[in-house]
Amino acid sequence: MSDDHASTPIAARVRRFEERLAAAGLVDDAELDAILDRFLAGASPLNGASIVARAWTDAAYRDRLLTDANAALPELGLSMRAGLQEQRLKVVANTAARHNVIVCTLCSCYPIGLLGPSPSWYKSEAYRARVVREPRAVLGEFGLDLPAEVEITVWDASAESRYMVLPVRPAGTESLAETELAGLVTREGLIGTAAA
Amino acid sequence: MSDPDPGMPDMVARFVPGDRVVTRALDPDHHTRLPRYARGHVGEVVEVQGAWPLPDERAQGRPAPWAEPVYTVRFTAADLWGAGGHEVTVDLWQSYLEPYAESDGEPLGEPSA
Numbered sequence: 001m002s003d004d005h006a007s008t009p010i011a012a013r014v015r016r017f018e019e020r021l022a023a024a025g026l027v028d029d030a031e032l033d034a035i036l037d038r039f040l041a042g043a044s045p046l047n048g049a050s051i052v053a054r055a056w057t058d059a060a061y062r063d064r065l066l067t068d069a070n071a072a073l074p075e076l077g078l079s080m081r082a083g084l085q086e087q088r089l090k091v092v093a094n095t096a097a098r099h100n101v102i103v104c105t106l107c108s109c110y111p112i113g114l115l116g117p118s119p120s121w122y123k124s125e126a127y128r129a130r131v132v133r134e135p136r137a138v139l140g141e142f143g144l145d146l147p148a149e150v151e152i153t154v155w156d157a158s159a160e161s162r163y164m165v166l167p168v169r170p171a172g173t174e175s176l177a178e179t180e181l182a183g184l185v186t187r188e189g190l191i192g193t194a195a196a
Numbered sequence: 197m198s199d200p201d202p203g204m205p206d207m208v209a210r211f212v213p214g215d216r217v218v219t220r221a222l223d224p225d226h227h228t229r230l231p232r233y234a235r236g237h238v239g240e241v242v243e244v245q246g247a248w249p250l251p252d253e254r255a256q257g258r259p260a261p262w263a264e265p266v267y268t269v270r271f272t273a274a275d276l277w278g279a280g281g282h283e284v285t286v287d288l289w290q291s292y293l294e295p296y297a298e299s300d301g302e303p304l305g306e307p308s309a
Contacts, residue, residue: 133273133276133280135282152282153283153284157287160246160266161268
């Protein structure tokens with residue numbers, strides 16, 4: 001992140017909000033600073049990419065990840081504990097027959113503690129309103145044209161769970177090392193608006 | 197949203213995966229996290245996620261937030277929108293759901309415009 005935004009109106013509102021939360025005894029400054037430090041230091045789509053690459057190369061890990069992602073993340077030194085409390089992560093696997101895509105129609109819930117900030121389009125009213133209704137068309141606008149026989153599931157993160165897509169391993173990658181495989185995974189692939 | 201029944205244990209899960217449920221067709225004045233497009237529709241429980249405080253209660257500042265099970269519920273696009281071949285899953289608190297049997301007839305929710 002670049003530039004100092006401290007003088008902008010939104011920064012002033014956030015500071016006032018922090019002060020009110022602290023005054024109400026709901027949170028303290030040290031706690032907030034620790035959370036921000038963890039977030040800035042550790043949250044990135046690269047975390048998702050490394051999880052995906054491990055799942056592509058280790059079938060047993062893939063099963064553990066799909067069964068209980070919160071328990072599987074620490075095997076890679078990752079967790080969903082970046083915030084004030086641990087969030088539940090659900091990883092949904094794409095297959096040749098089914099493609100998954102994530103949205104939060106009510107706001108913009110996203111696993112930011114793990115993957116970093118969400119893309120601006122993810123927060124847009126257009127995405128949130130349209131992807132639940134016409135996902136195939138929306139994915140086409142992202143350049144992802146799925147064959148007609150591939151079924152689509154849209155996951156609306158409307159409660160406390162956060163979601164991540166496990167893309168299908170691209171063809172022709174059998175000889176790649178795990179770190180090279182991780183390089184193939186994009187933030188869009190983890191949301192479902194790209195193939196990987 | 198009706199007041200919680202003080203006699204009802206708040207952590208008991210009413211539903212299991214495979215159960216057919218119908219979402220309430222409410223339009224409360226207070227905060228809720230039952231999306232409008234999913235109100236009054238029949239779905240199938242896919243997973244029991246755990247239990248969390250009901251946001252409707254928290255937003256109204258009730259002193260003892262009422263924790264209850266949250267479910268992944270799957271709906272077909274045909275039911276929600278009247279068109280489309282896809283599915284939509286929505287994460288829903290137990291208070292948003294009622295059991296559904298075929299004999300109950302058509303739920304109140306019409307396909308969203």
